[in-house]
Amino acid sequence: MKIATWNVNSLKVRLQHVLDWLALNQPDVLCLQETKLQDENFPIEEIAAAGYQTIYSGQKTYNGVALLSKQPGFEIVSGIPDLDDAQKRVLGAVYGDVRVICVYVPNGQHVTSEKYQYKLKWLAALRDWMRDMLAKHQKLVLLGDFNIAPEECDVHDPKLWEGQVLFSVPEREAFREVLELGLTDSFRLFEQAEKSFTWWDYRMMAFRRNMGLRIDHILLSGDLAKTCTACVIDKATRRLERPSDHAPVMVELGI
Numbered sequence: 001m002k003i004a005t006w007n008v009n010s011l012k013v014r015l016q017h018v019l020d021w022l023a024l025n026q027p028d029v030l031c032l033q034e035t036k037l038q039d040e041n042f043p044i045e046e047i048a049a050a051g052y053q054t055i056y057s058g059q060k061t062y063n064g065v066a067l068l069s070k071q072p073g074f075e076i077v078s079g080i081p082d083l084d085d086a087q088k089r090v091l092g093a094v095y096g097d098v099r100v101i102c103v104y105v106p107n108g109q110h111v112t113s114e115k116y117q118y119k120l121k122w123l124a125a126l127r128d129w130m131r132d133m134l135a136k137h138q139k140l141v142l143l144g145d146f147n148i149a150p151e152e153c154d155v156h157d158p159k160l161w162e163g164q165v166l167f168s169v170p171e172r173e174a175f176r177e178v179l180e181l182g183l184t185d186s187f188r189l190f191e192q193a194e195k196s197f198t199w200w201d202y203r204m205m206a207f208r209r210n211m212g213l214r215i216d217h218i219l220l221s222g223d224l225a226k227t228c229t230a231c232v233i234d235k236a237t238r239r240l241e242r243p244s245d246h247a248p249v250m251v252e253l254g255i
Helices: 011-025 043-051 112-135 167-177 237-238
Strands: 001-008 029-033 053-057 066-068 073-080 090-093 098-104 140-143 183-185 216-221 228-233 250-254
Touching: 001 098, 001 140, 001 167, 001 216, 011 029, 011 043, 011 066, 011 073, 029 098, 029 140, 053 090, 066 098, 098 112, 112 140, 112 167, 112 250, 167 183, 216 250
Parallel strands: 001 029, 098 140
Antiparallel strands: 001 250, 029 066, 053 066, 073 090, 090 098, 140 216, 183 216, 228 250
16 A cells, blocks of 8 residues: 655646656555645545545645545544644544544744744644544544654754744654654655755755755554554656755555
């Protein structure tokens, strides 16, 4: 089973990239973030023509998440229960016996901002919800754009980013608390090339200079981590014309 995540930074702009990527990689489930589309504008027909079913939760201009899958998803959840949040950042479904939860964690803007406090509150709510979900689902995948680089090796210049949003200690601790519930960072199950990143700023020729961060993650429950045979970042998409600033990440599970 192949499961992938990709922050497309506007599905309207990047639709053909997504369709081409689906055709080439054939994931069973692809989770998208930052679709930036209202539900009535979601490209259902184009994606169906590619052989994929869709579940989506969107809003105009900002945020938006979607699940594209070869098989139908059931037990759909949208949003974190008990968290009063109008932003469309969470979408989940069950495929077979695997619970898949796609998240777009708030960016936080700056460590001194209200948006940063919102991010920490949001992450605490996610942690509490994941504790309940893991008690119900032995096979669970939590994936998406976390807007957190967990370790120094996930940042091109840790000294430069020290104390900054995406790499601040409270954010990294919040990420660690989610892992400690019984989840595994699938990328670190395997030997990976140094300076492996998933996001590069559009400015300062950041991609060409590999000035990136690894902030897109696929976290696996214990049962699924045992079956994981690969986790890869597809940097090729970042070289396309008008690319997303994020690259897709995909795991292969032996189920």
